Amino acid sequence: MSLLSVDHVSHRYQAARDDRPVLSDVNLEIEPGQTLAVVGESGCGKTTLGRMITGLVQPSAGAVSFEDTDIWKLHGAGFRRYRRSVQLIHQDPYGALNPGLTLEEILSAGLRHHRIVPRREVHGEVHRLLSLAGLDTSRAFLQRYPHQLSGGQRQRLVIARAMALRPSLVVADEPVSMLDVSMRISILDLLKSLGESHGLAYLFISHDFGVVRYFAAGGRIIVMFFGVVVESGPVEEVIANPQHPYTFLLLDAIPEPNPRLARRERSEATRIAAERIEAHPAETGCVFANRCPFVRDRCRAEKPPLQAGGADGHLSACWYPELVPAVTTAAEAMAAAAAAAESAAATAVSQPAVNKATADKGVA
Amino acid sequence: MTNTPLNVPAAANGTVAVPTQETPADTLLDVQDLTVGFGKVHAVEGVNLSIGQGKIYGLVGESGCGKSTLAYSLLGLVPPPGRVVSGAVRFRGQDLARMSYSELRRLRARHIAVVFQAAMSGFNPVITIGAQVDHLLEAHPDVYENRQEGRKYFEELLHLVRLRPEQVWRTYESRLSGGMKQRIAIAFALLLKPEVLVLDEPTTALDVLSQRLVIDIVRDLHDKLGTTVVFVTHDLAVVAELAERVAVMYAGRLVEAGTVEEIFFDERRHPYVKALISAMPSVVADPASLKSIPGQVPDLNALPPGCRFAPRCALAQAVCHEVEPELRVSAAGHAVSCHVVNGESGEGGGE
Numbered sequence: 001m002s003l004l005s006v007d008h009v010s011h012r013y014q015a016a017r018d019d020r021p022v023l024s025d026v027n028l029e030i031e032p033g034q035t036l037a038v039v040g041e042s043g044c045g046k047t048t049l050g051r052m053i054t055g056l057v058q059p060s061a062g063a064v065s066f067e068d069t070d071i072w073k074l075h076g077a078g079f080r081r082y083r084r085s086v087q088l089i090h091q092d093p094y095g096a097l098n099p100g101l102t103l104e105e106i107l108s109a110g111l112r113h114h115r116i117v118p119r120r121e122v123h124g125e126v127h128r129l130l131s132l133a134g135l136d137t138s139r140a141f142l143q144r145y146p147h148q149l150s151g152g153q154r155q156r157l158v159i160a161r162a163m164a165l166r167p168s169l170v171v172a173d174e175p176v177s178m179l180d181v182s183m184r185i186s187i188l189d190l191l192k193s194l195g196e197s198h199g200l201a202y203l204f205i206s207h208d209f210g211v212v213r214y215f216a217a218g219g220r221i222i223v224m225f226f227g228v229v230v231e232s233g234p235v236e237e238v239i240a241n242p243q244h245p246y247t248f249l250l251l252d253a254i255p256e257p258n259p260r261l262a263r264r265e266r267s268e269a270t271r272i273a274a275e276r277i278e279a280h281p282a283e284t285g286c287v288f289a290n291r292c293p294f295v296r297d298r299c300r301a302e303k304p305p306l307q308a309g310g311a312d313g314h315l316s317a318c319w320y321p322e323l324v325p326a327v328t329t330a331a332e333a334m335a336a337a338a339a340a341a342e343s344a345a346a347t348a349v350s351q352p353a354v355n356k357a358t359a360d361k362g363v364a
Numbered sequence: 365m366t367n368t369p370l371n372v373p374a375a376a377n378g379t380v381a382v383p384t385q386e387t388p389a390d391t392l393l394d395v396q397d398l399t400v401g402f403g404k405v406h407a408v409e410g411v412n413l414s415i416g417q418g419k420i421y422g423l424v425g426e427s428g429c430g431k432s433t434l435a436y437s438l439l440g441l442v443p444p445p446g447r448v449v450s451g452a453v454r455f456r457g458q459d460l461a462r463m464s465y466s467e468l469r470r471l472r473a474r475h476i477a478v479v480f481q482a483a484m485s486g487f488n489p490v491i492t493i494g495a496q497v498d499h500l501l502e503a504h505p506d507v508y509e510n511r512q513e514g515r516k517y518f519e520e521l522l523h524l525v526r527l528r529p530e531q532v533w534r535t536y537e538s539r540l541s542g543g544m545k546q547r548i549a550i551a552f553a554l555l556l557k558p559e560v561l562v563l564d565e566p567t568t569a570l571d572v573l574s575q576r577l578v579i580d581i582v583r584d585l586h587d588k589l590g591t592t593v594v595f596v597t598h599d600l601a602v603v604a605e606l607a608e609r610v611a612v613m614y615a616g617r618l619v620e621a622g623t624v625e626e627i628f629f630d631e632r633r634h635p636y637v638k639a640l641i642s643a644m645p646s647v648v649a650d651p652a653s654l655k656s657i658p659g660q661v662p663d664l665n666a667l668p669p670g671c672r673f674a675p676r677c678a679l680a681q682a683v684c685h686e687v688e689p690e691l692r693v694s695a696a697g698h699a700v701s702c703h704v705v706n707g708e709s710g711e712g713g714g715e
Contacts, residue, residue, distance in 0.1 A: 041571035150660050151427070180426040181598060185643050185656035207571060210645035217651060239647060253576040255567075255601035257644040259624045262604040266576070274577040275526050278544060 001068055002029040003201050004053060004086070004169055009062035011048060011227075020281065022048045023059070023227040030169060035195070035202040035219030037212045037235060039250070045227040046205045047091075050171045053203055054088045084114050087162035089191075091174035093154035097146040103130075103157060104142040110164045125164070133160035134190060152183035159190060163198070170195075171203045176211060188215050209251060213239055220313075223247045225288050226281040229306060233314030240327065243309035243316035245292050248324045249273045260338075267325055269293040286319070294323040390417045391456075392560055392592060393438055393476070398451035400433050400442055405664045406449065407433040409616045412691070415560065420586055420593045422607030422624070424600060426661055429613040432481075435562055435596045439476050440468050473504055477558035481565040483549035487537035493548060494533040500555060507556050514555065521551040524588065525581050543574045547581065554585065561585070563595040567602050579605050600644055604628065612637050615662050615672040618691060622698035634700050636673045671703065681709040 011023040023045045030036050038046045051057045052064055055071050063070045066082045074082055090096040097106060107126045111117055117125045130137045133156040146154060155175065162170055172191060176184040192215065195202060202219075206212050212221060213235060221239075222232040223246065231244040242248040252270045256262045272293040279290035286292070286299040298319050309316040318324070393415035400408040408430040415421055415438070425431040436442060437453055440460040453460045455471060463471065472478070480486065488496055501507075501514040508514040519529045525547035532540075532548060540548070546566070553561055566582065567575040583606065586593055597603060603610055604624065611621040612634065620627065620634040627637060639657045659676040662668055668675050674684040683703050691701040703709040 041573070152660060180661070181600070181640060182426060182643050182657035183660070184645065185654050186658075188645075189656065208645070209572075209647050210649075213647055214645040214651050214654060250572050251647060253572045254647060255575060255579065255599070255605045256648060257601040257604050257641060257646055258648075259604040259628050261648060262601065270573075270576060271580070274573050274580065277573055277577060278531075278541060 003032045003034075003067065004203075005029045005065045005068075006049070006053065007063050007065065009049075009052065009059045009064065011045075011052070011057070011060045021060075021227050023052075025062075026224075026227070026229055028222060028229075028232075030201050030203060032168060033195075033199045033201055035204055035216045037204045037206065037216040037219060037221040038224060039206060039209065039212055039221060040224035041207060041250075043226070044224040046224055047173055049224075050088065050173045050203060050205050053169075054086055054171050055083065056088075080114065084116075084165045085168045087165055087167040087170050089155075089158055089162050089170060089172040089175050092178055093151060093158050094146075094178070096158050097154060099146055102143050102145055106146070106157065107161055107164055110161065114165055116165060129160040129164055132163060132194070133157065134186075135160065151179050152187065155179060155183075155187055156190065159187075159194070163194060166198075167200065169201045169203065171205070173205045174207070175204075177206070177208070184211070185214075191215065209239060209254060223250070228287045228317070230288060230318070231309075231314075231316040232306070234312055237312060237314050241314075242324060242327060243314065243321040244288075244318045245269070245273075245294050245324050246288050247316075248327060249293075251327050252325075264328070269325065286317070294320060296320060391415070392417050394454040394457075395434070395437070396452050396454070398434070398437060398453060399449040400430070400437055400446055401449040402446045406616055407446065407664065408437065408613075410451070411613075411618045413611055413618065413621065415592060415594060417559070418590055418592055419608045420582070420606055421595070422603040422610045423594060423596045423613065424598065424603055424610060425613035426598055428615075428661060428664070430616040431596050431598075431613045432564055434613065435564060435594060436478075438560075438562060438594065439472050439478055441472075441478075473556050473558075474507070475558055476560040476562060477553035477556070478562040479546070479549045479553050479564065479566065481568065484542050484545040486549060487545065489537050492534050492536055493540075497552070497555070500552065504556055518551060518555055521554050522548075524554075524585055525551050526577060527551075543570060543577070546570075546578070550581065550585070554589065554591065557589075558591065560592045560594060563593065565597055566595055567597065567599065575602070582606055600641060601646070612640075615667065616664060617672055617701065618699075619673065619702070620698075620700050621691075622696075622700075626696075626698045630698060632694070632698070632700060632705050634673075634702050634705065635677050635679050639676075639678075671701075679704045683709050 006026055006028045009023055009026045010021050012019060012021050026049065028036065038049060040046050048057060052059055058072055065071065066086065071082055104126055107129055108122050111122050111125055126142065127137050135153060135156050149157065175191065176187050179187060194200060204212065204216055216235045219235055220233065221235045222229050223244065224230065225246050231238060231242065231247045238247060239251065242251060249270055252266055253274065273291055276291045281287045282289040282300065285301050286304050289295050289299045292299065304317045304319045306315045306317045309321050391414050395411055395413040398408055398411045399406050411434060423431045423435055433446065440463065442448060448461060455475060460468065497515060497518050498511065501511050522529050522532055527544065527547060537545065567578050570578065579602065582593060585591055595606065607624050610624050610627045612619050612627065614636050620637050622630065628641065642653060642655050643657055645654060657676055662672055670685045670687055671689050674680040677684065681704060689701045689703045689708065691699045692706045693699040700706060
């Protein structure tokens, strides 16, 4: 029995300017304790998918099931149990907290509503949640309002609030993208350790492969383009060996925080794809055809199915996976960087070497 | 020396580039001991920086470090109630604080252009993009012989930012995507042929492929037009991609400045910069080597004594909690403000 499953889900927003589906025929399963990452550009439907799984959006077609029961057929106690078990961590910790409530009120509201603990134990439980999330538990801190917290503290509070209801699945929608760089790893580490200690499953939504590789190591990933799952599989396998051109392009285009790696030549395919960025998704055939640098006639005529492309349940929806170039691996990138550094040192040996010597003197 | 930036009366003769003091020929902008305050809080404190011609500069830091305030000071734009408390910004030797309103207006149009972070919302929604180009050309009639010439140049700029003129010319802002608007804003900023282009967070909130496009465009415009670029970002990956020289800010202070190689690889680096680099998740870096920085950015209302990074710094010594370190510049021009790295912590020297 899977914890949560999404079966043939499609969705259109009624008020949308065009009638393109936000999600089309999406299928996925999340097992207890498993992490599933969802990656794609803005507008690919990943947030809608998260909202659907938390029951905030009803799909136009298909079903979202919690413990094998369609969540839109749940009533009473069953529905309350689902609502409690599946929690959402929003992208924006500034908008996710009621500015008129103190920290204690924010954390105790859910505890009281769902009667997680007896009333007289609520205060103690709030303490426990704050320390669980690595926050101060002093009396003064409990009486603070969200605006008195930093971005990192707010996100910890949002996490504590989600943990209050003892969930089994947490949907984390870009949980670190609005935080300062120096805070990101600590928030990801907190989520990871809570996952391990509480046996949580995660649906981890992100646009950043670096963050996904760090957080979802050992888990699975799905890559979405305009509502269509174009590739899925184990995180490490998909990142090392992408079978869909879109995944390859996302990986190749990533800016690297290392000038020697960052300035390496990106593939010609990436340059072409970046310039086709405004192209609309294709109406017929492969959804990525209008932006794909490897597009062939067949891609415009027939829609490729999501099928086995690599090892261990690695699926991709591409007619020509053999055209997808290999990504530069970390080892190759490092070797290329070292070579570049060597040649740079060789050409610049006369001038900076002198500078280096005087530099040390200047400092001392 | 205390200056209010926008309303110091000066002779409004319409020319800007009158050097009032000697500066090296290739220095365009010179920031000297600049402190910008909002009430009692100093968003930027004691910053020295010089922007030379024809390079790409990255200004890096986390939110609230003063990087945007510093960047806007380069244009004489300090948003009220902020004011320049002390120090000066000079463009070709001329103090911005002593320029008249019309001089500043000309400076911002012809010499230093800016693309704000919210550039997408800077268009007039009820007239076409083409009409807005015409308005800009009418407001500055001395740049081109005639309007046709200006329009022709704008079309060239559109090609540079990877757009086709027919996509843009008769279009209203509401018909364009966020990424297109941002690229059009870059073309607008370049229309009057400025020497310096300031970009505030040019890649923030963009998808990876859009980021790649903006990075390629900035490299291109730098190569083809020779424009000096100053960009503000919190993303070290974008710095690694684009910048030739980098300045890192922390809690209002400039903590390190140097070439991009120095910032990423030099032996002598600020501990904050090192820590920031090892806090960046990436697809190539070893996940086990990633470490977050403990604690958080200090409140500018309640700064710690001594070095502002000391409470979070793994290398901090006694002196770091007492004395604020000074920026020490190597002969190569690599500046770092850290007692430990500069060898000032051992015998308590360096004061």
